[in-house]
Amino acid sequence: MLGSSLSVNLLRRHGLLFTICCMIGVLIYLMGWSAYLSISLFVSVGIGFTIRLTRYWLSKNYTNMPLSVQFVSAIFIALALWGSAPLLMGWAQTVYQHNLRQYIGIVAMGGFFTVVISFVYYRTEQTMALKKALLQAELDQAKHEKVLAETELKLLQSQMEPHFLFNTLATIQALIDIDPKQANDMLNALTALLRQSLTHARRAWVSLEDELAFIRAYLAIQAVRLGERLDTEITVADSVSLATQFPPMLLQPLIENAVIHGIEQLPYGGKITIRLLSQDSTRLLIVIENSMLAEGSQKSGNGVALDNIKSRLQQIYQGSGHIDISQQQETFLVKLEVPFNGSAV
Structure with a gap:
């Protein structure tokens, strides 16, 4: 049988x-x-x-x-x-x-x-x-508790990547008949993103510079799809070192949420602002701000991705990493706060 x-x-x-x-x-x-x-x-x-x-x-x-x-x-x-x-x-x-x-x-x-x-x-x-x-x-949790935690982290990360990849491939397929040049540009951007993704998949930590490079590659794909409707700005405070170690693929679901549930639903588009700041020289504060409809998103939320982010924060930072989400009229705000260099406080 x-x-x-x-x-x-x-x-x-x-x-x-x-x-x-x-x-x-x-x-x-x-x-x-x-x-x-x-x-x-x-x-x-x-x-x-x-x-x-x-x-x-x-x-x-x-x-x-x-x-x-x-x-x-x-x-x-x-x-x-x-x-x-x-x-x-x-x-x-x-x-x-x-x-x-x-x-x-x-x-x-x-x-x-x-x-x-x-x-x-x-x-x-x-x-x-x-x-x-x-x-x-x-x-065998008593003997292998550390192995269990690392495996859970990698599993959560691996669940995020195919979700985005399938969405991108579907967009490319739709563009092939409508605008072959735009489809080719998106294929090139996807190639760069996959190269970054393979690098991320092998590491438990990456530098903020690498994580931002991944985010820029992702936004390049969305820029091909949305054109002038998508405006982005990324700023890094002088007090934040780009060599700071950061969990890979932690920001991408939040940026994807800003695009799908914010910019994409606005007739004239909007802006996504990403700011990296320091709090008392011991903690990293990442603020993601995007335009959205005043009545909120017309699509169902990405609950699985958000739950994964919260789980990863708990596993990595043991309670010292926090995420706060709020909406103020036509602005959606995400604040992610973690210790510098991955050290729990």
């Missing part, structure tokens, strides 16, 4: 991957990167399943290899295989004759979209692995 259940689950996962890869292939064809729908479908499905099967083989034969290394290795092998093998066999020249660049374009675009999807799979599998580690830590 258990074996049949696992087989059905495996078939569902393969079916989902096959569907996603086919969608990528159709997208590449509609964008004009491929003259043959069958070739774009074949390459996209091939790259996707090569990544999955390679990662499966690595996980079985190199059990101590980190999950991130498995995915990076699988992606490299898949792109190298599909980018070079058909050329070496002379297949691409036969199919495309004088338009060999088009095949390279298919591999490049198919590879990019598949890498993005693989990143989502990576974050999902990482979350599942963290949940499993969390359960194991709970069974």
Whole structure:
């Protein structure tokens, strides 16, 4: 019974991957990167399943290899295989004759979209692995209390990133037919954001400079989508060092909330102001202020993200980190206060 259940689950996962890869292939064809729908479908499905099967083989034969290394290795092998093998066999020249660049374009675009999807799979599998580690830590909480706390923090962080990533991919998909140039600009911004995200995911702490770089990359994506409706200002007081250590991905859900529940709902847009201040030289105060409708947001709030932030503050700062949220007419205000350098007081 258990074996049949696992087989059905495996078939569902393969079916989902096959569907996603086919969608990528159709997208590449509609964008004009491929003259043959069958070739774009074949390459996209091939790259996707090569990544999955390679990662499966690595996980079985190199059990101590980190999950991130498995995915990076699988992606490299898949792109190298599909980018070079058909050329070496002379297949691409036969199919495309004088338009060999088009095949390279298919591999490049198919590879990019598949890498993005693989990143989502990576974050999902990482979350599942963290949940499993969390359960194991709970069974032996007396001996592994520190491990439990660290696992919970990483799990909370991993739940935030796919939420934003799926929203961005949906926006890009909507823009492809309406404004291909804007869609391409957003893809470039997303690439920069993913690079920052991978760096953040490996660390328990990042500098304020890195965290602000991540926020600027996120706002760049929203600026492409909202245009002149979004105005932003980030200021850092002279008393605040950008080398100060800060929990990664703690600010992004708050900025996303300011965009979705504030600026996005205003016909003429508005402004998001982020100020970093110091309190008595011992505490960091981050003030996020954004315009919004006087009657409040017309969309349901991001309760899960806010609960995650509160949980992370409690885990990291042990009660010495605080967040305060208020609305004054057409202004929404968030105050986040934590000790400098991650030290609890």
